[in-house]
Amino acid sequence: MPTTDAQIELVRALVAQIPVGRVATYGDIAAAAGLSTPRTVGWIMRTDSADLPWHRVLGAGGRPAPHLAHRQLQRLAEEGVPIRDGRVDLRDARFRFSELPD
Numbered sequence: 684m685p686t687t688d689a690q691i692e693l694v695r696a697l698v699a700q701i702p703v704g705r706v707a708t709y710g711d712i713a714a715a716a717g718l719s720t721p722r723t724v725g726w727i728m729r730t731d732s733a734d735l736p737w738h739r740v741l742g743a744g745g746r747p748a749p750h751l752a753h754r755q756l757q758r759l760a761e762e763g764v765p766i767r768d769g770r771v772d773l774r775d776a777r778f779r780f781s782e783l784p785d
Contacts, residue, residue, distance in 0.1 A: 686723055690716060694727045697780060701739040704763045705778035706771055708743050715780040739778075745771040 693716045701707050709721035709728075718724065721743075728740055738758040741747055746769065747755035756766055765772040 686727070690718065690723070691727050691731060694718075694724055695731065695735060698728070698732065698735045698737070698740060700780070701736060701778050704776070706739045706741050706745075706759065706764060706773070706776050707778050707780070708741055708745075708773070710743055711777070711780065712740065741771055741773075745773045747771075 694712060697712050697715050698707075709724040712724045713719075713721040716724070724740070728735075728737055738747075738751075738755045741755075746752070752769065756769065756771075759771060760766055764776045
């Protein structure tokens with residue numbers, strides 16, 4: 684089933700809500716958006732995220748994509764995100780979409 688415009692806009696809205704100093708995984712966003720796979724979030728981020736805080740979205744292990752690692756980790760460090768050995772400490776930095784006010 685193709686990704687709808689509504690799903691794309693929902694993912695974009697969720698990413699835009701991740702606060703400074705916090706991160707979310709592709710899986711977190713997929714779950715919050717009701718998508719069946721984090722890969723859909725990855726596709727949306729790859730094709731339509733230039734105006735979003737893309738650097739706050741990571742893989743499940745807390746590591747950025749290798750081709751973005753330096754720039755992404757630098758931006759996250761500037762925001763105060765805890766980073767250890769090239770990996771974000773998800774225990775301390777993960778944003779839970781359930782924390783958003785209704």
